[in-house]
Each structure stands twice: as C-alpha cells, then as structure tokens.
Ligand code: ADP
C-alpha cells in the first residue's frame with residue numbers, strides 16, 4: 294500500500310522535526326546562491342518551524358531577475374539537468390537539478406504512482422510534454438523506477454495515442470484534463486466504446502492545469518476508470534509535489550520534501566485551516582537550487598484532518614486556479630473553474646469551452662463559446678434556446694455577469710497541445 298511506509302506515515306512530531314532540520318540545511322545551502330546572498334539569508338535564524346514566516350518570499354520575477362545562474366548554489370559540475378516552466382504567464386524560469394535532486398524527484402513521483410495502485414505489470418502511456426516541460430520526464434522516471442512498461446508518447450497526435458492505448462493494452466495514462474476530454478470527444482465521434490476498446494485501462498493521472506470535480510467525474514464516467522489529481526510546478530521540480538490518494542479527498546503534499554504555507558495573498562499572513570489562500574512552498578531537500586517561500590500564486594486550502602489512508606502528510610484542496618487566472622469583470626472576481634463547473638455539469642454541453650473578454654463601450658463583456666454534444670444539433674431548435682437560457686441563468690447566479698453564450702459544434706474550439714487556453718482577453722486597457 295505504501296511505497297515508503299516509514300516516511301509516508303511518520304508521526305507529525307517526527308515529520309516536523311525532520312522539516313526543521315531540513316529547513317536549517319536549506320538555509321545554509323541557499324546562502325551560497327548570489328540571489329539569497331543579496332537578501333542576507335545567512336542572517337536569518339530558524340529556531341522552530343513557525344520562524345519560516347520571518348523569511349523573505351521568492352517570486353517568479355525573482356527567478357527571472359536571477360537568470361541564468363543567480364539562484365544556483367552548487368558548482369556547475371554537480372548539476373546534471375535544467376528544466377524550464379512552460380511560460381504560461383510570461384518569460385519562462387529555469388530550475389537546476391543535481392543528481393541527488395533528480396533521484397529525490399523520482400522518489401516522490403514513484404511514491405505518488407504507487408499510492409494510486411500503479412505496479413510493475415502496468416503499461417503506462419505518458420501523454421504529457423517531454424523536454425523542458427517537467428510533466429513528461431517527471432512521471433517517466435517514476436514509472437520506470439516502478440518497473441512499468443513506459444510509453445513516452447508525449448502530447449498530441451490523437452490517432453496514435455488511441456492506437457497505442459488499444460494495441461499495447463495500456464492500463465494507466467498521464468494526461469492533461471482538457472486533452473482527456475478531447476480524447477473522449479474523438480472516441481465518441483467515432484462511436485467507440487472505451488470499455489470495449491481499452492479493457493485494461495484502470496486509471497488516469499490528471500495534471501498540469503486546474504480542473505473541476507465535475508471534469509474529473511466526466512472523465513471517470515466516460516472511460517470507466519479512476520482519475521487522480523496530480524499537482525506540481527517546475528519551480529518545485531514538477532509533478533510529485535501533491536497528489537491524491539485513493540480516497541480522493543484532497544492532495545497529500547509531501548512534507549518531507551516541501552514545507553508549505555497557505556497565506557492571504559495581500560498580507561502574506563497565514564490563513565486559518567479551511568480558509569482559501571495562496572500556496573507558498575519551500576524546498577527542503579533541493580541541493581542545486583533551493584527555493585525559499587516560493588509564491589506559487591495557486592489558490593487552495595489546507596486540510597488538517599487525518600486521512601483514512603494513514604498518510605500523515607497534510608493535504609491541500611484541489612487548486613481552484615491561480616491568482617493570475619482571476620478575471621475581474623465589472624468589479625467581480627471570477628475564476629474559469631466556476632464557469633467550467635456549470636458547463637460540465639449541464640446535460641447537452643460538450644467538453645470544450647472558451648471565455649472571450651471584450652470591451653463594449655466602457656463596459657467589460659464576456660462571450661462564452663461552448664461546444665455541445667452532437668445530439669443537440671439533431672431535431673428541434675427550441676432545445677438549443679432552452680439550453681442557452683438555462684446556462685445564462687446559472688452562470689449569472691454563479692458569477693453575477695450575463696455572458697453571451699455562443700453554442701457551437703464539437704471541434705469548433707482549437708485544442709491546445711499543452712495546457713488549454715481557456716481565457717482570451719481582448720479588452721482595451
Ligand atoms: P507555468 O507556470 O509556466 O504554467 P509549470 O509547468 O511549472 O509552468 O506549471 C505549473 C502550474 O500549473 C502550477 O503552478 C499550477 O498553476 C498549474 N497546475 C499544475 N498542476 C495542477 C493541478 N493538478 N491542478 C491545478 N493546477 C495545476
């Protein structure tokens with residue numbers, strides 16, 4: 294049941310003691326990096342874990358300013374790999390890894406995969422980007438460490454993905470949720486029943502982008518599998534930071550490797566458990582490039598209750614979005630996931646959507662393009678109008694905005710190779 298029982302079920306006291314020890318080591322190491330030298334990190338004293346709040350935070354901009362080597366604290370000959378974020382929100386950032394760092398990353402990812410029941414006799418198809426992006430290589434190493442037959446397809450080429458899944462009897466896939474929905478659309482359009490086509494398929498690992506509980510349910514129902522939420526970011530290695538256990542009640546964040554805080558994004562004061570805030574993470578084992586109090590911009594909350602799986606590492610709730618994704622329309626804060634929840638849960642609505650923001654005079658205006666199930670285009674047109682009215686009503690209740698809803702045929706919205714582009718902001722500044 295556990296890949297590393299001693300670590301995964303360590304008592305909270307032991308775990309916190311380990312964190313404190315590793316935190317002190319991290320500060321000592323970080324003090325060698327030019328960036329942290331400038332911040333005078335060597336002068337900070339950590340006596341207990343709560344002292345972390347006295348340390349300065351590190352932002353994505355800091356990583357960019359320190360480009361190319363300002364965050365590195367080991368000699369270059371000890372570094373064996375660099376990765377870069379996908380640059381969703383601007384210039385990418387670079388993260389360096391020593392041999393030990395790659396080993397630790399592999400260990401964490403293996404732990405996650407074992408936790409959801411991946412075993413050596415599984416055939417694992419990795420549909421997430423390889424290369425600079427961390428998603429592909431991250432899980433690849435874990436799957437090989439476990440001994441799975443690992444198929445590094447990477448993203449795209451839907452026809453080949455489906456062919457491989459069938460012909461190699463794939464049992465576990467790693468996929469971006471929006472792409473999993475696209476696979477479902479493709480199968481449905483071809484009249485293929487997934488349970489018949491892929492009888493061995495048992496689970497999907499969903500990562501790299503925010504997705505709602507409704508989206509998970511849709512993927513699970515369509516394929517007849519279990520889907521697990523995988524969270525990570527390149528600054529903290531990539532996948533393997535937090536992962537759902539079989540109970541699917543939040544994601545265990547591996548506290549032997551990371552120390553996490555949830556704070557109010559404005560004041561940086563800790564939120565109380567059960568209150569949503571920004572996730573801040575500190576590396577505890579990273580050698581080549583330790584990062585102290587990294588502001589992820591991802592919004593979540595801490596779950597302190599014990600988990601039925603016996604793991605003692607605390608959980609975070611599924612990420613509701615990043616603060617950067619938040620749209621402010623007519624003074625109302627809106628996250629794409631609020632819209633997704635309504636769309637995915639509505640019968641007749643398909644699996645892809647896009648939010649377009651425009652200026653109408655001095656006002657903000659939202660146009661929502663929504664793909665529908667093909668069946669909606671057969672027969673009575675009044676059912677389309679009913680659906681449109683229902684969506685507008687429910688969206689207004691949720692986001693207090695009345696969007697234009699543009700109902701389109703399946704396949705009309707382009708499918709991204711990587712993370713889905715949900716929001717197109719054409720508003721005048
Ligand atoms: P970029 O920041 O350029 O997108 P990354 O590839 O490092 O580069 O992406 C990490 C980000 O992806 C996270 O900070 C988070 O916003 C998002 N992300 C990753 N996994 C998940 C997940 N399971 N749920 C929600 N968001 C996720």
Ligand code: ZN
Nearest residue numbers: 538600602604
């Ligand atoms: Zn658990």
